[in-house]
Amino acid sequence: MSEQTTVSGMNNWFARPLAMWHAFMHAASIRGSEAGDAGPRTSAVEEQFEEMRETWLASMAKWAEFAQDPLHGKVPTPDELREMFSPASWTAPGKGALDAALKGFLEGPRYATLFDFDRKLLELQQGTLQLDREVAAYQAVMQKAWTLAFERFAKAITAGAGDGTWTWRALTNQWLATANETLIEVQRSDDFLQAQRRMLRAASDRRLQERRVAEAWCEATHVPTRSEVDELQRQVVELRRELRLLKRALQTSPHDTPTNTDARTARASALRARPGAKRSRA
């Protein structure tokens, strides 16, 4: 089916109901009735009804014209239409309508006071779908590896069948050796390294999206967040670091040598000279 056929078909889809409404409103009109065609309007109510009818007709025409516009932009192809209605695309992560809707919302305009938490939840949902995709891709690489290992094992068994007998131990050892060699070889391939990298990255990103959702809840319920505690710990560690180095610079040791005394003094001076550095009172 060509795009042109599709467009004209869609146009008919809107034109036909519109014609039906026109006919309906004409039939329902006082002016349109057999009795009313030749006669004048009889009352104010009838006049108002007539106005409503005309307003309604104009509105229908306007909406019908508006609805037809997108048809001249991106027109779904028959394959896309098929995929839209395919149950498989609703369940698997990928190019389904759900992913498209998520993407549309998350990439769309942002509002100052609307939908912030919803956006975080949807980002987490998107992250989960992405992780599923990367795990599936990694498993596909591993599946190939296992298949290759089994092919090699089968060949080895066939080739090495000397007297036709294999003990269970010899078979096990042969399988382990073959699988070991094959998996090590696959681990060094770019496909594997990139699949594992993407999977790890998707897992990290998702975990951080989870944190953003959790922190939104924490802020609403007056609970310190992970980021706040991390920041606090960072400040404590930096302060302790400065304190230790300053204390050390002030201490003397019977085994002080020019090398380590100079190093300690130099570091302590550098610390004191830093903007915002606190003077130690310890």
Place this chain on the structure above:
Amino acid sequence: MPSKRKSAAGQAIAELDDLHFKLARGQRLLQRLKDDEVKIATADKEVVFREDKTTLYRYKPTAPRRTVDVPVLVAYGQVGRYTMTDLQEDRSLLRNLLALGVDVYAVDWGSPTRGDRWLTFEDYVDVYLADCVEHICRAHDVPAINLLGICEGGVFSLCFAALYPARVKNLILTITPVDFHQDQAEGRPGHGFINLWTRSLTDEDIEQLIEAHGNLPGELMSHVFSQMTPGATMSKYNVGLLDTFDDEKKLLNFLRMEKWLADRPHHPGEAAKQLLINLYKNNELVRGEFRLGDRRVDLGAVTAPILNVYAKDDHIIPPKTTQALKGLVGTRDYTEIGLDGGHVGVFVSGKSQGVLGKGIVDWLRGR
């Protein structure tokens, strides 16, 4: 009278019978054993110094007389725990050193939590390790100690020796990576996976990982190590365990290794970034670009005699990554020893017992 050769069916039945008997024996052993009986790191020691989560142990001497005047401080890394150096009575570098008359200290970095995510290499080298060294120097009234670094602990020790050369009398490095890009130099397919893996990650991937978890999770490193030996990983809990059922000592050794492997602390986040980005990816140590704070680690400043020990079949720290140290240090007293075995095998295998300890002590005696 020669035994009659069994038919294929007879052989199969005999094998099946052996297998069942082995399984039954193993089941009985496992039912009898309690987790409390599986102990590691049992050499007698006392806590002599603590700082935050870092603990310094001094081991009780076992030899009638001291053969090395200056104490040895054993510094493990943060990927795994120091307890591997004292796995069991007959598989213990620490006990071997003690038996040879060495005064032994060991540092335990503790179990980092989220609160430790901001600790850096500088904190471990300049603060915790340095303070342990200071404690030993004061306790023994010596200006410098013998420092023995293992794996990442060797990197800490190397940095310490470069920044505080006066505090290190002799430096012993074991399975210590120096040039992180020499992993494929020997062309051995099973070697250097961590190097390949980290080079495949972008800096942002590593930063996101650390940001998401705070630290480098111990479980993640366990998984990476398992990946490196897929055959052994697949067979450990079936064929591997089965092989120990004939011998209770073997089973206990297996269970002790399991106990050590299960104890995989997290690696503090900022230090992990330095390890993975500055060292593994950018190889800054060997290029003289690695910085601790505002100081550059210059390997040329290491003037102490060095004993550099590597494992010939080390798939985690391939030998060439260790041997690269030779031309970079400032000392002329540089000795290399290559031992048979793998990364952990040189410490815990039955064959290697005594070899490493004796090699270290013989080398120290002359210095």
